[in-house]
Amino acid sequence: MLIQRQDPASSGAQMAASASIVTAAEGAAGIADSRSASAAGGITRGNIIARIERMPGNAMHIRARLLIGLATFFDGFDVIAIATTLPLLIAKWSLTPGQIGFLIAAPSVGQLVGALVFPALAERFGRLRSIGWSAGIIGLMSLACGFAPSFEIFALLRIVQGLGLGGELPVAATYINEVTRAHGRGRFVLLYEVVFPIGLMVSNGIGAWLVPHYGWEVMYFLGGVPLVLFFILRRVVPESPRWLAEKGRMAEADGALRAFEARARTPLPPPGDTSAFDAMTHHPRRRVRDLVGKAYLGRTLAVWMLWATCGFIQYGLSTWLPTVYKTVYHAPLQLALNLAAGASVLGVVGSLVCAMIVDKVGRKPVINVSFLLCALSLVLAGVFHASTVYVVATLCALAMGFLASGFITAYVYTPELYPTSVRAMGCGLGGAWLKLAAIFAPSLIAGTIGSGNLSGAFLALAVVPFLAALTVHFLGIETKGQVLEELEV
Structure with missing residues (x-):
């Protein structure tokens, strides 16, 4: 799709507005070059892409990664908080297995809606608006959960909080991918995304220490921190230049990109001939229905299976683990929480390893090997379920670590x-x-794990990542090292 140039009447005003945000630091040769292009009315999508691709990571990337990472961190924190507080909530409200399964699954109802609504808002109003709105809901509802007087109100608040939890992650992953160049994109994005498993780990670790001493409410009070982002995010981080350019808002795209370029550690080279990048933008504009059309159907099926697998294992197993250790193996509460926290540590380790190798070996090999090893660990947990709690906990920790490796790679792979x-x-x-x-x-697993049938539960869980590895292998494409627009069809 060709982007029309601005008419002469409006060009001067728009360029003046864009130039007003340029700081003295932008006197570098590369910045002067892009200003000249803007003044000449030559800003195109190809020019924006070329400037992104010439720009290594800098202080503005770090700022964006830290602040948006804060939302993602507490997304992981709040998701797993239920696992550390569940044993006390069961005792407090005398919950049945069915109520336990509903309480675990309740936020997912909101998350399902949020995963559809907030990306749609991001396509219309911008990535940062959507992230800020979702972070506000996460924080506000977490605070409210700490004051919930009953099971019913607590579950309702968790459903509403799920709107933000479901909407933040996909939009945040989209933004981070869009402001990053092709070279080293996998490592850059995954070092940002590692904050999610860190959030899981910290939630487990802090929960294991705080909950026995201060009660379950403290976890939800801590989870209110993302509310701050609702007020500050758009003031301190630029909007995605790629999204602005795709919308035809070239002056704003130029201004947002200048905010990144101003933080470059060294003078940037001129963009040079951008014709090759302009050619990448000539693909037809896609609509949501194209995601299941001929061009993208194979990719979409691979993505759906990949994410469904992560949800099934993460929510079907990890949220149950402290309760399993306590009720099936009769471990003390503190030990049960500590063993679950150990699984989160391996998730962070696996995520960091993936960040180091994903640009070298590719996205598909990392996902497929991780899922196959996750399946193997679950099979072994089923075979040795009658062993001690330490054997089962070790195998479950390995399974969660391998799952985290594939899961985190999905955040760089899917936007590509x-x-x-x-x-x-x-x-x-x-x-x-x-x-x-x-x-x-959770409800499906409740019928097996909840009744003590661990062997059947583990073996059933193992089938899911195995099928996902096959789907990604046969239907997915490799994306490492390619400009995002190169991957369009």
Whole structure:
């Protein structure tokens, strides 16, 4: 699709507005070059892409990664908080196995809606608005959960909080991918995304220490921190230049990109001939229905299976683990929480390893090997379920570590598969399948784990990552090292 140039009457005003945000630090040669191009009315999508691709990571990337990472961190924190507080909530409200399964799955109802609504908002109003709104809901509802007087109100608040939890992750992954160049994108994005498993680990670790001493409410009070982002995010981080350019808002795209360029550690080279990048933008504009059309159907099926698997295992197993250790193996509460926290540590380790190798070996090999090893660990947990709690906990920790490796890679892989016009929605639909799996997995597993049938539960769980590895292998494409627009069809 060709982007029309601005008419002469409006060009001067728009360029003046864009130039007003340029700081003295932008006197570098590369910045002067891009200003000249803007003054000449030559800003195109190709020019924006070329400037992104010439720009290594800098202080503004770090700021964006830290602040948006804060939302993602507490997304992981709040998701797993239920696992550390569940044993006390069961005793407090005398919950039945069915109520326990509903309480675990309740936020996923909201997350399913959020995974569809917030990416749609991101496509229309911008990535940062959507992230800020979702972070506000996460924080506000977490605070409210700490004051919940009953099981019913607590479950309702968790459903509402799920709107933000479901919407934040796919849009955040979309934004981080869009402001990053192809070279080293996998490592850059995954070092950002590692904050999610860190959130899981910290939630387990802090919960194991705080909950026995200060009660379950403290976890939800801590989970209110993301509310701050609702007020500050758009003031301190630029909008995605790729999204602005795709919308035809070239002056704003130029201004947002200058905010990144101003933080470059060294003068940037001139963009040079951008014709090759302009050619990448000539693909037809895609709509949501194209995600299941001929061009993208194979990619979409791979994405849906990938995310559904992560939801099924993450919510069907990890949230049950402290309760399993306590009720089936009769471990003390503190030990049960400590063993569950150990699984989160391996998740962080696996995620860091993936960040180091994903640009070298590729996305598909990392996902497939991780899922196959996750399946193997679950099979072994089923075979040795009658052993001590330490054997089962070790195998479950390995399974969660391997799952985290594949799961985190999905956050760089999924946005790479779709064009800018539907990238957030492609990620959101993937996230919706994760939430669907999360809704049904706890109840399905409750019938086996809840009744003590650990062997059947572990073996059934193992089938899911095995099938996902096959689907990604045969239907997915490799994306490492390619400009996002190169991957469009």
